[in-house]
Every structure is written in C-alpha cells, then in structure tokens.
Amino acid sequence: MIFQGDCLLELKKIDNESVDLVYLDPPFFTQKKHSLKTRDNSREYSFEDTWVNIESYKNYIQERLVECKRVIKDTGSIFLHCDRTASHYLRVALDDVFSASNFQGEIVWAYKRWSNSKKGLLNSHQIIYFYSKTANFKFNKVFEGYSPTTNIDQIFQKRVRDENGKTTYKREQTGEYELTKQKMGVPLSDVWEIPYLNPKANERVGYPTQKPIILLEKIIELTTNKDDVVLDPFCGSGTTLVAATLLGRKYIGIDISIDAIELTKRRLAKPIKSHSLLLKNGKDSYLNQDKKILEILETIEAIPVQRNRGIDGFLKIRNIVKPVPIRIQRESESLDNAKDFLLRARKKSGFKFAVLIRTNSRVEETLFDLPKINEDNLLIAEGIEAFSKIKVRLESLI
C-alpha cells in the first residue's frame, strides 16, 4: 500500500500494532533545498529542508516517531537513518519515544566515496539507529565467516576457570581437549561496508538520498520474516518497498511528494537491483595483477592500477601521483604488442606521456645515455634500473 500525504496524518490511518518494521529516512536538517535531475533531464525531484531551528526539527521527527511506535507490534523494531548534522537530536527523540532501554544498536553504514577537497576528514559513513518496541523483539541471527587470522582449530575447545579466575582449556581425563559440537560463525557486526550507490548504477532512479537496496534488505532480513509488514513513512523513491517486495514482505509506503509516489509505483512495477560485483567477490578479486608486476611497481614506487586495460600503474614522484601511465612488459609479450597496448591506453584518456618498462631487454645502457622519447611519446625503460633516469626526465616534462 502506498499513501500520498504528510506521514503524520497518514500514519493515523494505520491500525495499532500492525507493523513489524519501520524504516525511516527523514529529510535532513541541512537548511538547504535538494534537487536532482534524472539522467535525461526530463524530470526534477526536489524537497526542502527548512526548520527554524534544531528543536523544531527534533519535534517534527518526534511527533512522527510517536505515531510509528503506536503502529509497531510488540515484537517490532524501528531503524532511523540519520543525518550527520542532527543525529544526536534524533537519538534523543528515539530515547524519549522508545526509551533508552530499547536501544539495540548504532549501525554504521561505511562506504568509499568520491573525495572532495575540504579541510578535514572525508565523510564516508552514515548512522542508522536501531530501537525495538519491547525487549521481546524479533531478531534473526545472522552469521558471517571467521577472520582468516582466527585459529579455528582452537575455538572448538571448551574452557574452565582456574582459582585466579583466569580461563584455561578444558581437557578430558585422557588428556584430550574437550570440544564443542558446533559453531555458527561470527555474529553480524554493526559496521556494514556496502558500496555507495554508484552514480551510474541501473538501480538509480534519479532521486536524492537514494539508498542501496542491499542496505534495506539487510535490515529487513534481520528483523522480519516472510509476509511481515514493513513501513516507510518517508519512502521517497521507494527503495524500502522494493526491497520488501524482493524479500516477500508486505509494505506500506508514505510520501508527501506526488512525484515520489509515482516514481515509487513505477519502480515497484519493475524492480531493478544492481549486482555489485565488488560486494559479491570482495575487494580481493580485483587484485588480479601478477605478483611479479606488483613487486616491480613497488620497487619503482609507482601506484598499481587494477582495472585499466594496458596500464599497470601510475608514476609517483615524492608521494604525488602523476598522470603518466606505466606498463610493464609481460614475459609472453613482444615489445610491439606492449607498446600497442600502452599507446592505446595513453591516447584513450589523453595522457601526454607513458612509460614502458622492459623486463627482458638485451640493450645495454650507459649512465650517460639520456632516456629517449619515441614518436608516440612513449618512454621506454630498458629494465627496472633504467627507470630512475626516466623519472628524472619526466619530472622536467610534466
């Protein structure tokens, strides 16, 4: 079900204790107008965050939280996605409405992000507060794998305390370790690394503050079962509802904007979910470079590049990365082939110079030879040692 209108009014139409999970991503207290155009510029979504002060913002949220509490079942939970400038006030509101004793956790959604050049730390996380209505809340335990450093052999062993209260491993009379029967894995942490919705992801519908579906799926799976009811009073582009549908949950969505409601309906008719290769395979799968290549890059102090065809790394001079792509000739590769690859990469992205490092060179160089630049602006290092001269030469060129 989807309702259009101010959620304070719309929530009043919902029965007491009829909802299992509420997820809220309320407007932020930024005192700015947000807007974003769709990719083809056909449509513009916007909303205003305007409150006279932080107290009125807190009140605005709090009176809506009261209604949320009313509609949540005794086994239900609420997740509040917070604005970083006002998260503390939102949590005070949650304490007021749901009581501090029902605080179940502070979830950190961490991601990598395009950087800006502001003074200070690069903001790369958001906070989601998790409160339950009662102590008897529904919670599906989720387990993850062990850290590679864990001594799994050992964690099966039972323990006892000695007279000082220190624990030791329990042994049977035979001297053998006493073992537990099974292990479930590591309980889900409250720090979630989920890639920020890529600006080009199919999932994107051009709505500001859109959240990744997997973030919502994770929340829904933790605290609801099939056919449970999920409510989002600020449903925006409808991510929560889409995630609920994909997981076989029922949903109620509310938003004040007619545009948002229409968008949500369109989205629900044809849900798209990006498959993040990064999440599926882990960061390591991108580390497909030969160990040898990486070692060479390290010795010449270049930074490795994992995903640009034809390029193995970029030049670094005194810890500053320069726009000079580097390729290391493969053993199985002819010089011309290597040049070709590199040249194409250089031209594609408009780099002025590029360096090719030969690893099977038979050419002898003397200390006095100057590095040569060929007609395609490639500098060819006859071996790794020859690279340092090239570095010096390049410094004067770029």
Added chain:
Amino acid sequence: MIFQGDCLLELKKIDNESVDLVYLDPPFFTQKKHSLKTRDNSREYSFEDTWVNIESYKNYIQERLVECKRVIKDTGSIFLHCDRTASHYLRVALDDVFSASNFQGEIVWAYKRWSNSKKGLLNSHQIIYFYSKTANFKFNKVFEGYSPTTNIDQIFQKRVRDENGKTTYKREQTGEYELTKQKMGVPLSDVWEIPYLNPKANERVGYPTQKPIILLEKIIELTTNKDDVVLDPFCGSGTTLVAATLLGRKYIGIDISIDAIELTKRRLAKPIKSHSLLLKNGKDSYLNQDKKILEILETIEAIPVQRNRGIDGFLKIRNIVKPVPIRIQRESESLDNAKDFLLRARKKSGFKFAVLIRTNSRVEETLFDLPKINEDNLLIAEGIEAFSKIKVRLESLI
C-alpha cells in the same frame, strides 16, 4: 606534565589557550564498576561509573568541556571518545560548548573483536567526535592509497558543467581529454579500521578500557605538529601521553586515580608499542590457500582454514560448522603423507573424526558402498563426488 586529581580542578591550573589538542576518554555512563587484574595478578585497576541520571552525567562532562575549551588555542581541536549509551548527550554537550558550527567530524573506530552470544548485532565500533575551537583549526591532510576498484585513468580528467548543470569530462580543442597535473591520493576517511588491543599484546598494561597507541597517534598527527601540546584530562593508563611522546609532542595528563598516575609514569619511562602485522600487511596476507583447494572447499561447502597445519577446512552442514577437519590431498603428495598430516592435526586438537579427500583416486565406487572409517577415524573420500556420502555418514556420527 602529569597531575593527579579531578580534572575540573586541575584544568583550572592550566593557562588560557596553551594547548593544541585535547583528547578525552571520560568514564562511560555504564552505571557499573570496571576492574581488571594485571596478568600476573599483582595489581587490580578499577573505577566506577555511577551517576544518578543521564542529565547529571551530561553536566559532569559539560563543565569539564568548558575548561577544556578555555585552555585550547584558537588553532586547536578536541576529540571526545564516546560512550555508546550516551554519545548523543555528549555531542549535545559539545555543541553547547564548542558550537555546532565547529563540528568537524564523527570518527568511527571500527574493529573486529571476539564475540559473545548476545541477541542483536555485535558491537564492533566506537565513536570519537572531532570539534575545533575555531574555523581556523590546524589540520594536516593525510592521504591514503586508491581503492583497487578506482578507475585511476579517469580521475586525472578535468571536468566542466554543461548547460544543464551536469558534469562532463573536459576536452581540449583537439578532442583530447584535459588532465590535471597531479593527484595526492584519497583523503583520510572518517572510518578507521584499527585492530582492537589484543588480549595478548605486550602493549597491554592491565588497565581496563586501554586504547591502542596507533589510534591516538592518528589523532595526534592529524591536528598537531612537533612540540605542540597534547592534553588528556582522563589519561588513565597514559596511552595518549605515550603516543604524544613517541611523536615528539609535549603532553599534559590528568587522572583522579593515584594508581593510574603511577602506571602512566612507569609506562612513559619505557613505552611499549605492539606492531600489528595485521595492520601492516593487511588481512589478505593471511590468505595463503591455493586457489584450487579453495574451489574444492567451496563445492563441498566447507569453510576454509588459513592457519592450521594439516587442515584445509572444516565440515559445514546446513550452515553450521562442525568439529571435523578436512584435508584435500595435494597432487604432489602421497596418500600416506596426506593421511599423516591430517591425523596429526586431528589428534593435536582432539577432533574425533577427520576427512581426507583424494583428488587423484583410481578407485571406483558404486552408489551402494558405504563410506569406510579407517582405524585412525579418518574417512577417505575417493574424489569430490564421494564426499556427499561421507557427509551423510558423519551426520549420524557426531
């Protein structure tokens, strides 16, 4: 300089605007007594966190923050290490004293930790608030490497906005991309993954809530230079002062406990810092399993083990890990050798059964053969397909 006493009084003895950085790790609002014995049971450190209510706790902190603000230079900063149950009130206090406009960031210290069996998410982060005294605060920019998934090729390209306000990459008249001259790397994120101070670390001094030195070093390096003054009004075991010393900063430490002061002095005389291999080399360095072995483990749904000799993985049945070690016979390895390795591992840790998977077996099995258990309680699977029968058999045995 180290002072013993309530920091509210001791702070009053410090001159106006004489400190560059304040780091506070005040007692938490846990309403409990915390204590920990040193490893040799020679000494016990403890403190109590008891306030009548959250308001009195907030006031307690706030009046100390006012003194902190007074002693901080105009270019100085303050970092407040927060309690999970009261962080929102602490931030309100910071807003009150330092003003919301001087909020510079919310740092997430994320770590992995031994778990416990609680309902809900495993708490594995702590929050540190970063406020400056004025907009003109000292900040040393720190850069990190690019993520392996970054398209480094592209970030050199300059951008312009088109008539619709969309950004596109800038091209020169020739059609070539226009490039920037250099890149520094990625600005330091506000999510810091630093291993929790390990129970076995030599750095540990037996004081409850002791923080890792590198956490403090990171903070000190961000906002101070050499010979600057670092102040910790709740210095506890003195980690902040140790970090300051190691980085050539001056320090002022205050603590109410005489024990803590003595410990701090001893520690400063002989600072010990654990060097974390995990941090230095990254988690990946522990992943030493063969790709082929990993693939086999994946097909039989076992969990891989990275650091136990003779064992490649553990049995998993319906997502539950069982105390049954598994080894996959290497190509270069005789059956007897493989058996030997596995048997030794089985006995060492007291496992009742173990499974060896042959990958070069010539033995033909029929569907009707029951898996055999040899005299050493090893079950030998003649190939990967044969494993499923063993799984069924084991389920009745364990």
Added chain:
DNA sequence: TCCAGAGATGAATCCACCC
C-alpha cells in the same frame, strides 16, 4: 518481578616457541 552477582561465552590476534 526485579535486581545483583556469578558463571558461561567465544573469536580475535599477538606472542613465543618451534622447526
């Protein structure tokens, strides 16, 4: 029914020792 205190928990990871 609630609170205090005892007892059980469980994986991370540094250290020390081994080869």
Added chain:
DNA sequence: GGGGTGGATTCATCTCTGG
C-alpha cells in the same frame, strides 16, 4: 634466523539464576 603455528588471554560482555 625467519617463517609459521600453537596457545593464551580478553570482555566500558551477556545471560541466567536465586533471593
């Protein structure tokens, strides 16, 4: 002596029991 691995130790814990 250097790399690898067995072992120790912890909890700003968590749960359960009993008065």
